Amino acid sequence: MMSSNSANNLLDEALGFNDECGGGGGGLLLLIEDRVETSGAFILHHLIKRRLSSPNRPNDVVVFLSFAHPFSHYDRILRKMGCNLGVQKENKRFVYYDMLNLNYPDGEKGAEDLLLSVYGKIQKTVELCSSREGYKNSTIMIDDISLMEVALCGSSNLVLDFLHYCYSLATQFDCLVIILNHEDVYSTVDVPSPLLQMEYLANIVIKAEPLATGLATDVHGQLTVLNKGICQGSGCSKSKIRNFHFRVKENCVEYFYPGSRT
Amino acid sequence: MAAEAISRALRDGALEGEHAPALTIKDSIHAPLGAFVFDHILAQLSSNISSSKSQAQGIVLVAFARSPQFYAELLKSKANDAASLKKWLRIVDCYTDPLGWKSQLAESGIVSNRSTQNATTASLCKNARDLDMLFSSIVELGKEVIRETKGRFAVAIDSVSEILRHASISSAASLLSNLRSHDQVACLFWLFHSDLHEMKASSALEYISSMVACVEPISNTTNGKGMNSENLPLIEQNLGRGKFSVRFKRRNGRIRLMSEELHTEQMGINFVPAFEDYVTSQSLVPKVQFSLQLSEKERNDRAKVVLPFEHQGDGKPIQIYDGRRSVSESKTENKETNAEKMHVNEDSGRGEIIYIRDSDDEMPDSDEDPDDDLDI
Numbered sequence: 001m002m003s004s005n006s007a008n009n010l011l012d013e014a015l016g017f018n019d020e021c022g023g024g025g026g027g028l029l030l031l032i033e034d035r036v037e038t039s040g041a042f043i044l045h046h047l048i049k050r051r052l053s054s055p056n057r058p059n060d061v062v063v064f065l066s067f068a069h070p071f072s073h074y075d076r077i078l079r080k081m082g083c084n085l086g087v088q089k090e091n092k093r094f095v096y097y098d099m100l101n102l103n104y105p106d107g108e109k110g111a112e113d114l115l116l117s118v119y120g121k122i123q124k125t126v127e128l129c130s131s132r133e134g135y136k137n138s139t140i141m142i143d144d145i146s147l148m149e150v151a152l153c154g155s156s157n158l159v160l161d162f163l164h165y166c167y168s169l170a171t172q173f174d175c176l177v178i179i180l181n182h183e184d185v186y187s188t189v190d191v192p193s194p195l196l197q198m199e200y201l202a203n204i205v206i207k208a209e210p211l212a213t214g215l216a217t218d219v220h221g222q223l224t225v226l227n228k229g230i231c232q233g234s235g236c237s238k239s240k241i242r243n244f245h246f247r248v249k250e251n252c253v254e255y256f257y258p259g260s261r262t
Numbered sequence: 263m264a265a266e267a268i269s270r271a272l273r274d275g276a277l278e279g280e281h282a283p284a285l286t287i288k289d290s291i292h293a294p295l296g297a298f299v300f301d302h303i304l305a306q307l308s309s310n311i312s313s314s315k316s317q318a319q320g321i322v323l324v325a326f327a328r329s330p331q332f333y334a335e336l337l338k339s340k341a342n343d344a345a346s347l348k349k350w351l352r353i354v355d356c357y358t359d360p361l362g363w364k365s366q367l368a369e370s371g372i373v374s375n376r377s378t379q380n381a382t383t384a385s386l387c388k389n390a391r392d393l394d395m396l397f398s399s400i401v402e403l404g405k406e407v408i409r410e411t412k413g414r415f416a417v418a419i420d421s422v423s424e425i426l427r428h429a430s431i432s433s434a435a436s437l438l439s440n441l442r443s444h445d446q447v448a449c450l451f452w453l454f455h456s457d458l459h460e461m462k463a464s465s466a467l468e469y470i471s472s473m474v475a476c477v478e479p480i481s482n483t484t485n486g487k488g489m490n491s492e493n494l495p496l497i498e499q500n501l502g503r504g505k506f507s508v509r510f511k512r513r514n515g516r517i518r519l520m521s522e523e524l525h526t527e528q529m530g531i532n533f534v535p536a537f538e539d540y541v542t543s544q545s546l547v548p549k550v551q552f553s554l555q556l557s558e559k560e561r562n563d564r565a566k567v568v569l570p571f572e573h574q575g576d577g578k579p580i581q582i583y584d585g586r587r588s589v590s591e592s593k594t595e596n597k598e599t600n601a602e603k604m605h606v607n608e609d610s611g612r613g614e615i616i617y618i619r620d621s622d623d624e625m626p627d628s629d630e631d632p633d634d635d636l637d638i
Contacts (some may be wrong), residue, residue, distance in 0.1 A: 116366065116367070117361050119363060119367075120363075120372040123364075123367065123373045127373060157427055164360070165363060168329070168358055191459050193462070196291055196455075196458055197423075197458060199482075200291065200423075224494075226497075236526070236528060237528070238502065238526075238528075239498065239502060240498070243494055
């Protein structure tokens, strides 16, 4: 049984993140899918801490687009995990974009222009970071995609366009893009789900689901991590899939294989 | 083998007066190996082009899903050097800035205008929604790689699914049709993810194609519902192996089906005969209450049958009519049928039938259509 405070837990191993680098994998898109019964927000919080806390990566930056919660929400949660987001924000290592209180224009054209300006800010931040000495990786996080779609007049196409641009930025500047989306939001839609598009685009897909056996007090759900590996022109690494259970505690999360909990 | 048959068809290209062969590669999220197949086909065709074995003298690659650099690395890893690539490869880059956002931001000074293109021969597309402009770009780049006036080029589109995000199915179908009927296009192929589109879009694309290659899961899983440790090995297996079924549409309308398995490896993919190949071919014979095929004994007995007029040959070897007439035979032309000649021997006073068979023995319902090569 491993907690998220230990050096390398099951989640980090499944993601292929090397503890020495405090996270790794530039040029990748990581998709977190959750449900009403099993929120995947804890994975976002864990990854924020991992990307900001590594001593080997003092100049790396996390660019955070929040459509779901105000800054104070994340600050409170990360403090309990031992990470001071306020200080990181002042040091320009945690760049927080409040998308909740923006004035969203009517119509898809207005929404596209707004998205263009947000993308411009992200690219500028990443370019600035990459020019600093000792730069390793940046991280772009979006919480969450379904609310982003709502904000953009329901245009899943615009969201996909934005993700495509973030992905191409990631491959150019060796960034990691992390997005959270809700699987059950799309389940009643007749047309092919935009979530499928994102699954095709993503290099790593983490699904947070309830147990097949239902609710339990000691186990809050299961994570399935599909790591497609890196595919470059000269060759591809093998895809791997891992499944394990988790329990969310006050200040950390425990990950364990089924049946290994004593 | 199916994959080899595809490569041959694309290598051979278009016949005069015919549309270019067109291949659809389709996959789904449960067997997401279509991109591997695309890369394999691209590498094979590139190899034929660089060694001048194909009708196409170059390739125009339309890159939506992966960067031009990815493809340049891919082809370099298959023993092509950069100088050689420049001669016959052109890339329409719909990956870097498909909607012109980066250009707009650079023009307004918000971001730097850092070019991502290095040694690739990529032409930047800033408006993936305009398929007319895309068509013009493809044709223009194609003309750069052909060496003679009547030369042809191949076209590869790495994601028609991306095109369909920006344009309607009718516009996309029109683009592909126009390319297929262009007299300088030797062949074209594209990839799309069938589960991202409605059935009518998939059907429209398949109708335009002369070959449809479908990648399906090797194992049936429960589609991710109730994820558990029992499903995982099957799901993981489907990420590395798949069923590869190809449907070839011949000019005369007949359909030929081939299937095999594909396995992903570090340097690409490998095709192997399907374990159930025999079973599949047997299952194509309709299940009826009478026998449609010959048993071994029946085949042997049939081979021993001497045809009615041939046993009068007096030991002479059985001849097969090759279409040439002798001078004496032309005098009895009025009495001839298609397969027999009647010759009256005036000296002997009795009739004689000289029978020359018009073709070798052929199994009924054989796969090969003898009229297949007719240019009707």
